[in-house]
Amino acid sequence: MAAVDGTVRLKVKRLSAAAVLPAYHSADAAGLDLSAALERPLRLEPLARCQVSTGIAVEIPPGSEGQLRPRSGLALEHGLTLLNSPGTIDADYRGEVRVVLINLGQRPVTINPGDRIAQLVIAPVTRAAVDEVSELASSARGEGGFGHTGR
Numbered sequence: 001m002a003a004v005d006g007t008v009r010l011k012v013k014r015l016s017a018a019a020v021l022p023a024y025h026s027a028d029a030a031g032l033d034l035s036a037a038l039e040r041p042l043r044l045e046p047l048a049r050c051q052v053s054t055g056i057a058v059e060i061p062p063g064s065e066g067q068l069r070p071r072s073g074l075a076l077e078h079g080l081t082l083l084n085s086p087g088t089i090d091a092d093y094r095g096e097v098r099v100v101l102i103n104l105g106q107r108p109v110t111i112n113p114g115d116r117i118a119q120l121v122i123a124p125v126t127r128a129a130v131d132e133v134s135e136l137a138s139s140a141r142g143e144g145g146f147g148h149t150g151r
Helices: 072-078
Strands: 011-014 032-035 042-044 049-059 064-069 080-082 087-089 096-103 109-111 116-124
Touching: 032 049, 042 049, 049 116, 064 096, 072 080, 087 096, 096 116
Parallel strands: none
Antiparallel strands: 011 049, 032 116, 042 109, 049 096, 064 087, 064 116, 080 096
């Protein structure tokens, strides 16, 4: 629920002593940084993927979702990104937040305990009512997809 000032309240539970609470690192940041809750460094080889623990569980406010997104610096400098980006944390999920990382770089990357590995953006959700129909309204685009409009 939003507080009087419009701030969304995110409840966070530490599941591990190595857990770092999510935090914004600039005044206008959209994403809370998530950190690796590791006991020892983790080496990720090129094209390898792994699931990294954050050591936290969250309670996303009803009507919202948590979007897991890559950190741009890790992507640019090391080729490290999220395999299922954006990942979604539903408002009714109460398990540990884990991040699926992949190393798309040419060199191994070491992830150390406490390293910031992803960001969490809290966003509103619009749910749709599904209506089965026999025909869809026509549009100028029609069935064109996958690059049909050119560059």
